[in-house]
Amino acid sequence: MYNSTRGNLLNQSASQAIAWGMVPGGGLFVPNVIPKIPWQQVQGISYPELVVKIMTPYLAEFASEVIEHIGLIYSQEIFDSDNPAPLVDMGGFGILELWHGPTAAFKDMALQILPYLLGSSLKNLNDNSEVIILVATSGDTGKAALEGFKNVKGISIVVFYPDGGVSPVQERQMTTTEGNNIHVVAVKGNFDDCQTAVKEVFASDYLKEKLAGRQMIFSSANSINWGRLLPQIVYYYWSYLQAILQGKIEPGAKLNIVVPTGNFGNILAAFYAKEMGLPVNRLICASNKNNVLTDFFKDGIYQSIRTFYLTMAPSMDILISSNFERFLYEMSDRDTDKIKSWFQELGNSGMFQVDQKTLERCQAEVFAGWADEYQVLATIKMGYEELDYVFDPHTAVAIKVYEDYSRLTGDKTYSVIASTANPFKFASSVLKAISNQIEASDEWEALEKLCLKTGWEIPRGLSNLRERPENRVLKCEPWEIKSMIEQIYNL
Numbered sequence: 001m002y003n004s005t006r007g008n009l010l011n012q013s014a015s016q017a018i019a020w021g022m023v024p025g026g027g028l029f030v031p032n033v034i035p036k037i038p039w040q041q042v043q044g045i046s047y048p049e050l051v052v053k054i055m056t057p058y059l060a061e062f063a064s065e066v067i068e069h070i071g072l073i074y075s076q077e078i079f080d081s082d083n084p085a086p087l088v089d090m091g092g093f094g095i096l097e098l099w100h101g102p103t104a105a106f107k108d109m110a111l112q113i114l115p116y117l118l119g120s121s122l123k124n125l126n127d128n129s130e131v132i133i134l135v136a137t138s139g140d141t142g143k144a145a146l147e148g149f150k151n152v153k154g155i156s157i158v159v160f161y162p163d164g165g166v167s168p169v170q171e172r173q174m175t176t177t178e179g180n181n182i183h184v185v186a187v188k189g190n191f192d193d194c195q196t197a198v199k200e201v202f203a204s205d206y207l208k209e210k211l212a213g214r215q216m217i218f219s220s221a222n223s224i225n226w227g228r229l230l231p232q233i234v235y236y237y238w239s240y241l242q243a244i245l246q247g248k249i250e251p252g253a254k255l256n257i258v259v260p261t262g263n264f265g266n267i268l269a270a271f272y273a274k275e276m277g278l279p280v281n282r283l284i285c286a287s288n289k290n291n292v293l294t295d296f297f298k299d300g301i302y303q304s305i306r307t308f309y310l311t312m313a314p315s316m317d318i319l320i321s322s323n324f325e326r327f328l329y330e331m332s333d334r335d336t337d338k339i340k341s342w343f344q345e346l347g348n349s350g351m352f353q354v355d356q357k358t359l360e361r362c363q364a365e366v367f368a369g370w371a372d373e374y375q376v377l378a379t380i381k382m383g384y385e386e387l388d389y390v391f392d393p394h395t396a397v398a399i400k401v402y403e404d405y406s407r408l409t410g411d412k413t414y415s416v417i418a419s420t421a422n423p424f425k426f427a428s429s430v431l432k433a434i435s436n437q438i439e440a441s442d443e444w445e446a447l448e449k450l451c452l453k454t455g456w457e458i459p460r461g462l463s464n465l466r467e468r469p470e471n472r473v474l475k476c477e478p479w480e481i482k483s484m485i486e487q488i489y490n491l
């Protein structure tokens, strides 16, 4: 069963939590029991089998065939590798490549299965409503959600992205998706503006009633939806099993997990894996120049009113990290009164401060650091020259923070670094980092030159992007998001 982080809703089924996406009155769904699964119980099994083991206890009312089907989605036709999440050793640490899906970012690991999970949830609820998926994206979620939900019967999807705030490849990926049920909207604002406006739409009783009259409901494909987080727990177990198989750790030994963080979803999945019994020493939260989380872990003050930077790692350009609410819920011993008051303060004044005890628990669990733009470029260059590997800017942020962590603490624990995007998604930044001689006149030339320079293959989802016809993109201001939805659906 699932409860609200803010205490305003109790004991909802997984199906209901996934169908709603977020708690109607505000708050996020959290499991009321975190099941224990010792790693020994899942040793030697395949990825699809691991999916079943990890997800079953969280999906009580789902038929076993449904969960088995989810496991089989991680097949080679969809993920361009027989291993959907390979761990590549770099000596001392391992890179967990999470970008082998169709859109070349880790979001595919969850968004390829969310449509099926959502469809099954509605069936479990006997709900025949048509679903409108609303997505706010900093770049990668949008395309991964469009790819997952395009042409799915009974579901349509509207993606809001910050105009000028995503990479050219990300933008083109979104605008070239084919499908009869998709809408893409460029919002004149940043990601936080998009996310906040979309959350307000979810919380609007007025729109909900209008929709209900037409047998329609809203749902979310953002990581506020529990259905996004659950599939992400699986690959942290998978990384552990691979580290043992590769002889990098002794069976039962702990490892560190380093995650380049934006909305705190991916690292939260690692935290749940740890709570489930995976031997994890330290979680390392890496931010870019938008280092609101790094500051929080110093003094317990979450201050979202600050300069917003557009960086080379746009998927981390976020100041209001939604899933942090779920983390604080656990760190405060599930004190829903505290969570409610902190997040109301955040909404009203842009900041809050947690108590000393909660802060100490946070600090014991997570090491936080950040990398500036210069350090990102230098890290990509180092990776290319010394490790013969090509990091994308998001992964480079994580590598830099991992290096700081190792130097500062002297901790030699084997570390798994989540690599969240294929470098070709951010080709011009990567090219600039590894060579100051090669010039590319645009992003498409950068893709080809990066391929020539490194010998890495352009992922199939990006190879013919330039030639594909673009769909019409709608445009609006953040405060027009509500009316945009009314307009699209004739409400």
Ligand SMILES: *Cc1c(COP(=O)(O)O)cnc(C)c1O
Binding pocket: 105, 106, 107, 140, 141, 223, 260, 261, 262, 263, 264, 265, 266, 267, 315, 316, 394, 420, 421
């Ligand atoms: C979404 C994204 C992130 C941030 O993940 P969160 O779950 O939002 O913390 C990091 N890197 C890339 C490439 C992403 O697409």
